[in-house]
Amino acid sequence: MTTATQNTPTAGQPTRDPLLRASGLVAGYLPGVNILNGCDLDVYPGELIGIIGPNGAGKSTLLKALFGLVSVRSGTVTLKGEDITNHRADSLVHRGVGFVPQNDNVFPSLTIEENLQMGSYQAPKRFAERFEAIVDLFPTLGDRRKQRAGSLSGGERQMVAMARALMMEPSVLLLDEPSAGLSPVRQDETFIRTRKINRTGVSIIMVEQNARRCLQICDRGYVLDQGRNAYTATGRELMHDPKVIELYLGTLAADVESAGKDVPPLA
Ligand SMILES: Nc1ncnc2c1ncn2[C@@H]1O[C@H](COP(=O)(O)OP(=O)(O)OP(=O)(O)O)[C@@H](O)[C@H]1O
Numbered sequence: 001m002t003t004a005t006q007n008t009p010t011a012g013q014p015t016r017d018p019l020l021r022a023s024g025l026v027a028g029y030l031p032g033v034n035i036l037n038g039c040d041l042d043v044y045p046g047e048l049i050g051i052i053g054p055n056g057a058g059k060s061t062l063l064k065a066l067f068g069l070v071s072v073r074s075g076t077v078t079l080k081g082e083d084i085t086n087h088r089a090d091s092l093v094h095r096g097v098g099f100v101p102q103n104d105n106v107f108p109s110l111t112i113e114e115n116l117q118m119g120s121y122q123a124p125k126r127f128a129e130r131f132e133a134i135v136d137l138f139p140t141l142g143d144r145r146k147q148r149a150g151s152l153s154g155g156e157r158q159m160v161a162m163a164r165a166l167m168m169e170p171s172v173l174l175l176d177e178p179s180a181g182l183s184p185v186r187q188d189e190t191f192i193r194t195r196k197i198n199r200t201g202v203s204i205i206m207v208e209q210n211a212r213r214c215l216q217i218c219d220r221g222y223v224l225d226q227g228r229n230a231y232t233a234t235g236r237e238l239m240h241d242p243k244v245i246e247l248y249l250g251t252l253a254a255d256v257e258s259a260g261k262d263v264p265p266l267a
Contacts, residue, residue: 017081018042019203020066020097020172024075027065034073035061037227043172043205048198050218050235052211052248058227059207060102063174066205067099068092079172094122098170098202102177105161108150112141115149115160119167127167134163137196155186159193172203179210191217211249215239223248 022041028034035058051059064070068089077085120127135142179187195217198204208214215221215235223231238244
């Protein structure tokens with residue numbers, strides 16, 4: 001059995017230049033209270049990265065720090081080698097970073113089409129072309145373009161939120177707990193959708209509570225604990241690492257291990 005590497009953020013990484021790199025991030029909300037205590041993260045072109053860890057570990061805060069929503073106190077974030085630390089969200093969108101928050105991620109009173117128009121407000125002339133590309137990926141959105149987002153199910157709203165973030169054709173997409181609050185079936189659909197987006201070439205950083213499913217689909221995973229990298233390796237290695245199972249995946253994962261079988265594959 002391969003063992004995940006503790007405290008070495010470079011484990012299992014490709015050797016080419018990272019698309020996005022976070023180095024030694026320290027960040028927090030209240031003066032004098034740091035939530036991130038020196039986080040490192042590398043995302044290589046085309047990768048799907050999973051971030052898991054206990055409640056309050058700072059996973060969502062890490063995404064917010066990458067997207068300029070939480071002030072970075074020290075450390076740097078680079079995109080294609082360019083320093084983007086503490087850049088504003090609108091500037092990051094322009095540079096190719098997309099963000100899908102966990103909550104309130106659609107405009108409920110607007111139709112699906114209008115929600116997607118909001119996603120392309122920085123490049124309205126590209127709306128038709130981007131809308132067509134999105135509908136190719138998620139045909140339901142085209143069929144139901146005139147439906148108000150507020151009347152959609154949780155899973156469908158999540159699809160609209162992802163689609164809206166894709167309107168600016170990001171090179172990297174940040175997803176904050178996309179499966180939160182969804183039934184197991186809808187969670188699976190969300191993970192399949194995430195992988196589908198990734199296969200179009202978009203790099204993804206996904207924070208997830210559903211750690212096993214997340215590790216199952218991601219190329220590499222980071223385990224965050226108390227605002228620091230605890231473990232990193234490929235998703236598969238983390239999923240089968242005894243220490244990671246014991247500390248972070250809990251009994252369900254242990255049951256899977258002891259039964260000697262993997263979690264069922266996503267369709
Ligand atoms: N807006 C905020 N103001 C002050 N503290 C906050 C704020 N948002 C989050 N925190 C605190 O930051 C810490 C980390 O929260 P964060 O949401 O990043 O953790 P997480 O790993 O994503 O946890 P979970 O899995 O429970 O969502 C928690 O102690 C939380 O209470």
